[in-house]
Amino acid sequence: MRGAPLRGDPVLADPLLPGARRRADGATLAALFALSLLIIPARLVLRGLPLSLTPANILSLLAGMCWLCAQFTTTLGVAKGRTPVRTALFCYAVALTATYGVASYGYLPSDELKLSDHALVLVMASVGIALAVCDGVRTPERLDFLLKTMVTGGAVIAVIGALQFMADFDLTQYLALPGLRFASEGGAVDMRDSMRRVAATTGHPIEFGVLCSMLLPLAVHYGFRGGRGALRWWLCAALIGMGLLFSVSRSAVLGVGVVGIILVLGWPVRRKVQALIVTAVFLAVAKLTFPGLLNTLYGLFANAGTDSSVQYRTHDYDVAATEVARHLWLGRGIGTWYAPKYQVFDNQYILTAVESGAVGVAVFVALFFCGIYSAVRARRLSVDPAPRDLGLTLAACLVVPLVGSATFDLLSFATVTGVAFLLIGASGALLRSAQREAAVRAWEDDHAERAPGRYGAADRAWSRLPWLPLPGRSPGRP
Template identity: 30%
Template sequence: MDSVARPTGSVDQRSAAGFGSGVVAVVAILTLGTRQSQVVPFSLGLTPSVVIVYGCLVALLLCWLARQTIAAPHRTTLLLVMAMMATTLISSAALMLRGPDETAATNSLLAVVRESWLLGLVLFILVVVRSRAGLENLMRGIVVGATLSGVVGLLAVYLNLDLSSLISVPGLSDQGSLLTSDLQRAGSVRPQGMAGHPLELSAVLTVAFPLAVALTAAERRRGHTGVLWALASLVLLIAALSTISRSAVIAAVVALVVMAWSWPVRRVAALVGAAIVAVFIAMALGVSVVTRIADVLTGGSQDASLASRSNGLDYAFAAMPDHLWFGQGIGTYDVQKQPVLDNYYLGRAVEGGLLGLLALVVLLLGIVLVAVAARRRFADLGDDSTSELVNGIVGSITALIVIGLILDVPAFQQISTLQFLLVALAGVAATVANEGATS
């Protein structure tokens, strides 16, 4: 594993990815590229990726008990995640002290267990992924898994070919998809891919898109064509737009703007020009995806999504004073009795109170700063290809922050796991940059 301590400079960190990064890349592919309704039998409903991570954490604990040398995780990243976990525990404890009913207590405990697993995932990644190549391996795993889901969604919508049931690890039990019927917007069926819902697919694809762009740019910095990752970028973008989601467009644009801040002017001008030409040609030819997206952006979706978010905002502001600091309890928001919020930050505020909301905001903004600092450090070291990779991480986290405004992230397993994968990526980038600066 990458976690074994080595003298600084004893190996070429660009070429030594390590076994640990390969395991995490597989976890990313399994999480994003397969339905999370498919669980391991006799595992109390755990997916293969969760079982793998639990096994890795047990192995890591055994290594520690055997007094093997374990690399120290990036402190700032781990503290940010632990602070969010602490507010989750406080909110759940406050709920238990109020004497909740059995359903609320169970849901809160399940939410605590879920977030504990995500904390463990971040810890494991920070310990075992310690190289530039390992960082890139994990990014590739995320992009491959998301691209696979996007291809499945595109085939289902445009060729009426459903491959989702064929992409599965043998021997799993399928608990059934969250989507019970085709969802439409602007006269088009919205693809689901391998996600639990079209909204989740849109979020996953949009967040993975900057990583694919970064992989392409890094390859070109090394003198390669980067055609494979360029194709993946195109698939992710088209599939995200095919979900007819406003958030996909807005988040992708914001992410690209943030990334463009570190790009050469010539590249920015070329991409902007190509995008304008492509949009005009698509509009002139009447390409359905582009025209429907334009209709949704200019005239609304003609569905209840905007109204429901407005109602959710009003409800959240009215409900928060009842449990202002610690919230009503993590994991206890009941959409059968309470209006759908479709907002990560409002949901965290209602469930975890102002303390929980503060921890979430500090986590997201803090990890952006960690990634930005790592990007600048690689640029100062003259490592342009790795700087491009970290720039993609910055773009992806930015896209996630925007998507959180219209999506209840913790309600979906793929995008919530992807959030913590990005947090870990930023921490790994910071660690590698620090080691590179001292080598």
Template identity: 30%
Template sequence: MRATRRSLIFPPAREVQLHDLVGSTSDAGHVSLLLKFAAFAVFFFPSNMIIKPIGAVGTIPIMLALLLLAFWLCSALFGLHNPFRTSHPGRLGLGLLWVGTCASYVALFSGFTGNTNVSAQAAADRWLILILASAGIALVATEAVRTLNDAMSLVRAILAGAFFCCLVALVQFLFRVNPMVWIQEAMPGFTDNGGNTAFQVRGFMTRVAGSTFHSIELAVVCSMLLPLSIWRGIYDRTGHKWLHWAGTGLLVVAIASTVSRSGVLGLVVGMLVFIPFLPRVARRWALVAAPTAMAALFVAIPGLVGTLTSSFTAGQSDPSLTTRTNNYPRVAEMFGELPFLGLGPGNYLPDNALHILDNQYLNSLVTLGLVGFIGMVAYLVLPFISSVLAARASRLPALRSLAGAVAAGGAVAAACSLTFDSMAFPVFALVYPFIVGLGGGTWTMVRREIELRESAVPHQETGGGPPRNGLPVKPSTLNEEAITWTR
């Protein structure tokens, strides 16, 4: 009865073997070098460095993402792959956001919103290109992640970039030096477009941003990737374990160095979602390691406890909180004027810092209207929900934990988008599609696992005859010992 219910959530795909889920020992994965390089490039190349004739979207990460989209479209047009074979809820969310964006974009350029000046059109173009770039990453990542080996290969590339970002943050925090300036100087032909804030002061501490635009962005992105780093530390059998766990520790240190409430929120939400899907031994270790790590951070970073405590207890005396709440009447008024399609994509351009909407959902409501708001909610929430369902359905420990890690990353993105306008930050905007893509790949793998499990049940019950579909194993053999990771 339980298998039947799950098969309704995850309809059967094609006939599969166990190595279709894990990947054989000779399989190095299907993840292309371009996709892995794009994952690393999001963190390595400064998003404020642009090719001036192209404009604000002329950054290396966005151009690589658009190249991925071009390859995906050409592959579909020439029949090299079936784009409808890998449907999943995350792609539905992306599609709904695309529909809302296009509707608002057309309304802006047709003059329906009454705001058709050059600046408004340029902002809409930038938003449209960002969504196209995000789609390129999410669509290619979904189809590239066919096995657990593929997922591990992509996760390594993402975390390599994240660890570089954390090392930059550590240097910034300890020495008040910004290494990203050196990379900017080594990029001839690119122009500094501004917008990044490497250092900020909160209380008695200096907040750092690593290679991201802002300390809040660094905190949220690290919180999103921390569960994937833990998953990698448990299941990656290549390389040195101490390096894997050192990278995980760097993520935690980076979150602390931002002195960000959003980072604390993301850390708590991510761990609450992820820990239940860890193997039993890992769950026990997590209960010991989490308080130990927090205590070590508080001891190692003087003033961290006091600064965080004062930021949480400041209440109405904290300007970062009051500016958020003071903007609610303005949001209601703007939404009432253009409720369905909004001002136009990317067209909330505040005239001063006090009017910045530190809430992606409110920003979408104003700029994309109700139609685009629904799309944004779907884009940020559906990957989290679908990955939780996948994790609950899987019986393969490594796959279950992967789905839980992806769900945790999605939950952090959805929750922290309430505390800052997430899609306005380039690193978050291009890292999150990798979470969507991993969620799509995980959804497909769990669907295959269920078909494999259900196909083997009749043979197990009858106790005789050849295995159905040539399956070499029974469901009871689907365990983590069957997994061999490859480089």
């Protein structure tokens, strides 16, 4: 046990400690963004704006502005300094801005120029919300608050999807808030092999399915670690899992399959057995409750060789290769390749190669790999089981967009894109938290064995974490 705290003690001077005055932070704004992103239908945009922007887009732009302003202060508790996620987000923003600049410097038809302007605003919004989470979510408790909000929102839209699937009732038609308008016509229910496939509040059933496969691991994580409140998170996991099935999407099944492989590799044996039992019970209930649903999902893979949707995804490679060859490095411009003017590419890698070139593909893939690396690195730095499990879970979640990008144009759908950038930011925040935990642990161990007033390697390591006060100094003082 440590003695009475001193005024200059960095652990006690740290404003992030429990007992410090709670105030709104990046997690607060990110949670509002997550709820508006998930619950407000993706087709609803603000009236009276020259660009089609959703309430979630406005909140993400606001979060980015708050992050930028906070970088000019030392008293708001916002993290500073390089991290893999911050570096990847910077490279991503610079690369797509360069693509936009090169494309708009030459001639672009007015329709493509307008869409390119819109795409650049959305890129900055996505980067802004990821940075706000990475640097503004300051404690593990606040990160859990954000992720639990996302899981809750996922359960809500899963209920909306269940109503669409079971009762053919589209609740999204009644969610039009004042000041919003529907940007496109059409409903959220589609048909596949005489089976309804639903989109809930998202733009497409495939997006809904991939979104559920990204949120399901988080719900399972909090179910295993929920203690007395575990039941609520298992209920959320069941709802999100049913939403995944109701999307009747091949991409969703692929995503959750990859997630399962990653989690099984990292889980202890006892949890593997528990997960296997839970999965078997869930599938048995789905089989009894919705006859034919699992058979339809199985048929998506068994008949993949003759599936028209698979053939459509592969017949456009020649067109893509010709277009990529014209603009190899920076592409023809973000947002400039769109339907119905051009052929649709149901593959985000191909679409990114066409619009932002080889550089765009590289930074897009690197962005997710840096998020995965940050989550895995946080898992290795942490000694507490909870952040270690969360690191594995976030890494598994971030593999889903990489897999889904090969089966549909992921970045063309606002909800799944927003959740992906939230998870990237969450991985960065988890790594910062793990680094802080390791620095505190090293400082305490080092100072417990030597005389007060002498500085060593732990102090120098601490000094490389610019968002923490140095030993013997007050927060915010250089």
